Each structure stands twice: as C-alpha cells, then as structure tokens.
Amino acid sequence: MYEKITPPSTGEKITFNNGEPTVPDNPIIPFIRGDGTGIDIWPAAQKVFDAAVDVAYKGKRKISWFKIYAGDEACELYGTYQYLPQDTLTAIQEYGIAIKGPLTTPVGGGIRSLNVALRQIFDLYACVRPCRYYAGTPSPHKNPEKLDVIVYRENTEDIYLGIEWRQGSEIGDRLIKYLNTELIPATPEHGKKQIPLDSGIGIKPISKTASQRLVRRAIKHALQLPKHKQMVTLVHKGNIMKYTEGAFRDWGYELATSEFRQQCITERESWILSNKEKNPNITTQENARMVDPGFDALTTEKQAQIVKEVETVLNSIWDTHGNGKWQDKVMVNDRIADSIFQQIQTRPDEYSILATMNLNGDYLSDAAAAIVGGLGMGPGANIGDECAIFEATHGTAPKHAGLDRINPGSVILSGVMMLEYLGWQEAADLIKKGIGDAIANREVTYDLARLMEPPVEPLKCSEFAEAIIKHFS
Numbered sequence: 001m002y003e004k005i006t007p008p009s010t011g012e013k014i015t016f017n018n019g020e021p022t023v024p025d026n027p028i029i030p031f032i033r034g035d036g037t038g039i040d041i042w043p044a045a046q047k048v049f050d051a052a053v054d055v056a057y058k059g060k061r062k063i064s065w066f067k068i069y070a071g072d073e074a075c076e077l078y079g080t081y082q083y084l085p086q087d088t089l090t091a092i093q094e095y096g097i098a099i100k101g102p103l104t105t106p107v108g109g110g111i112r113s114l115n116v117a118l119r120q121i122f123d124l125y126a127c128v129r130p131c132r133y134y135a136g137t138p139s140p141h142k143n144p145e146k147l148d149v150i151v152y153r154e155n156t157e158d159i160y161l162g163i164e165w166r167q168g169s170e171i172g173d174r175l176i177k178y179l180n181t182e183l184i185p186a187t188p189e190h191g192k193k194q195i196p197l198d199s200g201i202g203i204k205p206i207s208k209t210a211s212q213r214l215v216r217r218a219i220k221h222a223l224q225l226p227k228h229k230q231m232v233t234l235v236h237k238g239n240i241m242k243y244t245e246g247a248f249r250d251w252g253y254e255l256a257t258s259e260f261r262q263q264c265i266t267e268r269e270s271w272i273l274s275n276k277e278k279n280p281n282i283t284t285q286e287n288a289r290m291v292d293p294g295f296d297a298l299t300t301e302k303q304a305q306i307v308k309e310v311e312t313v314l315n316s317i318w319d320t321h322g323n324g325k326w327q328d329k330v331m332v333n334d335r336i337a338d339s340i341f342q343q344i345q346t347r348p349d350e351y352s353i354l355a356t357m358n359l360n361g362d363y364l365s366d367a368a369a370a371i372v373g374g375l376g377m378g379p380g381a382n383i384g385d386e387c388a389i390f391e392a393t394h395g396t397a398p399k400h401a402g403l404d405r406i407n408p409g410s411v412i413l414s415g416v417m418m419l420e421y422l423g424w425q426e427a428a429d430l431i432k433k434g435i436g437d438a439i440a441n442r443e444v445t446y447d448l449a450r451l452m453e454p455p456v457e458p459l460k461c462s463e464f465a466e467a468i469i470k471h472f473s
C-alpha cells in the first residue's frame with residue numbers, strides 16, 4: 001500500500017461517525033515535520049505531547065506516531081519535485097487525522113502551496129485559529145488579555161483556489177479580451193470599464209455551499225462556548241466585492257436565521273426587539289428610525305424596506321425571542337474587514353468567533369496572534385467532516401531554521417487542539433498549564449524574551465519544551 005513508508009507496528013486507526021472521531025487508547029497519528037524551522041519545532045513539540053499523554057494517562061494511552069513526508073523532506077526521500085507524495089495522501093486518508101509543521105511556498109512562481117493543497121484535497125473546510133492570551137506573555141498591547149477570539153476561516157475557495165493566469169500568458173490574454181469585449185459590455189453596471197491588457201488575472205469564487213458550511217460550524221462552536229462568548233461575527237468586504245464577500249455575509253445571515261432560528265439572533269433583530277422592550281408602544285416607524293440613525297435622509301423606498309424589516313422581525317420572532325429572550329441566543333453580526341482589524345485592537349472584548357473567507361482569515365489570524373504574543377503563540381486546525389490536520393498559523397520562518405531558537409508554542413498549542421479534538425482533555429490541560437506556568441516564570445524563547453520588561457535571557461526551542469514539561473507538576 002505504501003511505497004516508502006511503514007506505519008507503526010502498534011496502534012489503531014481513529015474512525016469517524018457523523019463527523020465525530022472515535023479514538024482508541026493507542027491511536028496512530030501521522031505527522032509531517034515541515035520545512036525551515038519545522039526541523040526545530042517538531043521534535044520539541046512531539047516531546048511535549050508524549051510527556052503530557054504519559055503523565056495524564058500513566059501508560060493507559062499512548063500516541064503511535066507515523067512519520068510521513070511533504071515539502072523538502074519528501075523530495076529528499078521520493079525524488080525531485082515529489083513535494084506531496086501519494087504515500088502521504090494515502091496515510092492521511094487512512095488515519096483521518098494528522099499534525100504538521102510549516103511548509104514552504106515560493107512567491108511569484110514555482111509550486112502552489114502544499115498547505116492549501118492538503119486543505120483542498122481533504123476538504124478541510126474550516127481553518128480554526130484561536131487567539132487567546134496566556135498570563136505574563138509580553139505584548140505590544142496594553143490589555144492583550146481582553147482578546148479571546150477564534151478565527152473561523154473558510155479554507156477551500158476564494159482566491160486560494162489558485163485559478164489565475166500570468167500577465168502575457170496566452171489564456172490570460174484571451175480571457176481579458178473576452179471580458180473586455182463580451183462580458184463587461186454586456187453588464188450595464190460595469191459601464192465602460194476595461195481590464196488593462198498587461199494584467200495578471202485571478203478568479204475569486206465564493207460559493208453559497210462553502211460559505212454556509214463554514215458558518216454552520218462556527219455557530220455550532222459558538223453554542224458550546226460560555227454564554228457571554230456566544231457570538232459569531234461575519235467578516236467581509238461586501239461593500240466593495242458585493243457578489244462575493246457581500247454574498248458571504250448574506251448567506252451567513254440566511255443560514256443563521258433558518259437552520260438556527262431558535263438559537264440565533266442577529267444584531268439588527270436585537271435592536272428592533274430591544275426598542276420595543278424599552279417602549280412597548282413604539283410605532284414601527286419610530287422603531288425603524290432608531291435602527292437606522294440615517295433613516296430620514298434615506299429614499300422613501302429604502303425607508304419602506306426598513307419599516308417592513310421591523311414589521312417582519314416583530315411578527316416572526318417577538319414571541320420566541322422578545323422580552324429579553326434574545327439575550328440567551330447566539331448573536332450573529334457582521335463587520336467590514338478593514339474595520340474588524342481596528343476593532344480587535346480597540347474593542348477586543350466585544351468579539352468571539354470571527355467567521356471569514358479565506359484571504360481575510362489568513363490576514364486576520366496573523367494580526368490577532370500578534371496581539372496575544374506573536375506568531376509563536378498562534379495555533380490552528382484544518383477541520384472537515386471526515387478528516388482534520390492540525391498546524392500552526394505561522395510559516396517556515398527560514399532565517400531561524402536549524403538554530404534551535406524558534407518558539408515551538410504554536411505547534412504545541414495546535415497539538416493541544418488535536419488532543420481536545422480526540423477528547424484527551426487531561427493531556428491538553430497539562431500542556432496548557434505547562435505553557436502558562438513557563439511563561440509566567442519568564443522561561444521563554446527569543447520572541448517573547450525580547451518583549452519582556454526587564455529583558456530575560458531567552459531559552460532555546462528545545463529548552464522551552466523542557467520547561468513546559470517541568471511545569472506539568
């Protein structure tokens with residue numbers, strides 16, 4: 001079945017039932033070491049995972065690691081350009097779960113991202129990236145502890161589908177000419193716009209199916225959170241990209257108010273209901289005016305739409321959501337993408353789950369990680385219905401590779417997400433305690449050490465792993 005790798009001789013497969021993993025005590029878990037700093041991070045992280053499982057379950061549970069290959073390491077074993085060998089895909093398919101270090105993607109040419117390929121091949125449609133603060137972590141922000149968000153990033157489409165053509169390529173030129181002569185003139189709203197002939201061109205598909213399955217998972221996650229964190233914010237640039245990003249917002253609301261009608265309230269609905277709660281005799285017109293402060297300046301047609309919206313909300317959900325009952329529901333709101341970047345800095349505690357399309361989520365997850373300590377503290381998981389691959393938010397950080405200095409925290413915390421996904425909460429909690437105590441004790445790698453006041457001598461990558469383990473007890 002495998003050309004160049006052999007699964008461990010002990011251990012069993014994790015199986016899936018309705019998207020939920022059934023986990024034996026000795027699961028086989030494939031791992032990819034990763035390029036660049038993967039060489040430093042992976043051994044440190046694996047040591048922490050094994051120690052936590054050992055301490056938590058005293059030999060009753062154990063992970064059987066299965067080394068699989070991707071990136072530079074794969075080319076060494078399988079030959080030139082064999083970046084993602086079939087063996088690796090077969091192993092992930094067979095075992096349903098994997099954890100990986102970062103993989104290199106060249107800019108401007110060369111192979112397309114292996115990271116993105118894995119997400120697309122296994123339909124890992126939700127990229128889940130929690131950003132929470134560990135006490136004592138230095139941060140450029142005054143109150144980093146106020147940020148506790150989970151970026152829920154659509155992982156399979158948007159411009160990451162990788163359908164683009166180089167400037168000057170035959171198909172690129174044909175496409176531009178076709179758009180300029182046929183499609184753009186046939187769409188009156190585009191007027192006399194033309195695409196410059198010396199453009200590279202890319203396609204940004206945003207589908208209803210992919211948008212809604214992402215938002216569905218985000219709402220289900222919100223329902224598991226403490227009441228005050230039960231909120232999903234749809235992040236988009238729908239004012240500019242109306243039919244892609246704007247549609248993502250609309251499909252998100254549509255899903256929330258159909259599939260999750262009894263569990264969800266939208267922000268505008270909450271305003272309408274609370275206006276009536278504060279003033280039971282309020283007219284529909286007055287209510288509409290309060291919902292939209294610019295109401296009087298709107299056209300008659302737009303005003304009528306808002307009045308209708310108020311009527312519909314009161315008629316359809318006053319009984320189930322009114323009189324304050326909406327306060328126990330998952331709040332679904334939306335924010336424009338540029339605004340959310342400043343909101344997570346100026347009003348961090350007003351947000352919880354941020355549901356995004358692919359590109360916005362990529363940017364936002366690095367930015368949110370920076371607030372709580374940097375890319376060394378940014379874990380992630382790529383989750384589908386039948387498979388999951390855990391990986392950090394950061395990349396290969398090549399200038400630090402092989403120096404035993406990089407922070408392994410993100411991959412270790414990605415492992416915590418994996419342990420939680422397996423239901424091995426005790427081992428996950430031990431690692432969280434170990435990381436928290438090591439940081440509070442100022443035992444940290446260079447990235448955190450340089451921000452600390454007064455400065456501390458940094459630990460090596462491997463030493464930070466040992467410090468985490470030391471703090472298990």
Ligand SMILES: NC(=O)C1=CN([C@@H]2O[C@H](COP(=O)(O)OP(=O)(O)OC[C@H]3O[C@@H](n4cnc5c(N)ncnc54)[C@H](OP(=O)(O)O)[C@@H]3O)[C@@H](O)[C@H]2O)C=CC1
Pocket residue numbers: 101102103104105106115374375376377391392393394395396397398399406407408409410447
């Ligand atoms: N999922 C994946 O595998 C990903 C892969 N990549 C790929 O990685 C390669 C390098 O990308 P690049 O843009 O340099 O981004 P990286 O995320 O690799 O690194 C950028 C900077 O972030 C900081 N950083 C990254 N990782 C850590 C860590 N573990 N601990 C502390 N600080 C860290 C370092 O900052 P400083 O030097 O200031 O300390 C580093 O120089 C590219 O080929 C890219 O495509 C990128 C993102 C994700």
Ligand SMILES: O=C(O)CCC(=O)C(=O)O
Pocket residue numbers: 103104105113114115116362393395
């Ligand atoms: O695949 C890559 O090289 C970059 C991906 C990335 O930045 C991410 O997933 O956050």
Ligand SMILES: [Mg+2]
Pocket residue numbers: 362363366393
């Ligand atoms: Mg990224």
